[in-house]
Structures are given as structure tokens and as C-alpha cells.
Amino acid sequence: MTGLKWVRAVGVLATLWNAIGVLNYLAHVGVISIGGPPAGEVTMPAAVTACFAVGVFAGVAGSIGLAMLARWARPLLWLSWLGTVIDWIWVFGWSGSASVPLGITVLLLATLFAILAEWTARRAPALR
Secondary structure, eight states, rough: OOOHHHHHHHHHHHHHHHHHHHHHHHTTSSSSSSSOOOOOOOOOOOOHHHHHHHHHHHOOOHHHHHHHTTTTTHHHHHHHHHHHHHHHHHIIIIIOOOOOHHHHHHHHHHHHHHHHHHHHHHHHHOOO
């Protein structure tokens, strides 16, 4: 892909990925039902649940912004990254129910999207 078209494509893929995160969040808080929680699941504290929400909703908005090559994508994707990191630190450290491959994948993708937004903003003066 030429120019920044590949960044738009990544933004679209990131939007789809984050939409799955929103569905997981909505299932976690009981808004939708996509299967019950695993047996013995530890209840997530409200502050961590808030970080989960920030991570996925800022991720969707930031990814849409990345696809649009918008300036506001950059801070939203960093905010999403921070919410995701805090959420997964709790999942890994205190819940006892972490899926390590899934957690590593989520953290790596959130970091990738935030770095891509940062790189794009530095490369394209219109996005600064």
C-alpha cells in the first residue's frame, strides 16, 4: 500500500478488534449475554472495570480516528493502551484466571496501535 493508505487499513482492523473488546466489556457488565462467566471467576473491582471500559471505548474511537488519519486518534489510543495495561495487570496479578496468550495478544495489539498512531502523527504534519 502506498502513502498512508496502509495506516487507514490498520485503523479499520483495529476498529474491528476493539469492537470485539466492547462486546466483551458489555458481556462482562451484564448488558449482553454471550455465555456465562467461568466457574470461580473473581469479581473485577469497579476501578479495574472502569479501566476496561476506558480501554475498549477509547480504543474504538481512537481506531476510527486512526482510519480517518485524525489528530485526536493519538491521545485516545494512548489512553486505550493505559486502560488496557491497568486492566490486564489486575487480570494477571490478582484474578488468578488470566489467559496468558490472550492477555499478551491484547497488550501487544494495544501497544502496536498506540505506537502506530504516534508514528503516523510524527510522519504526517497534518496530524500533529
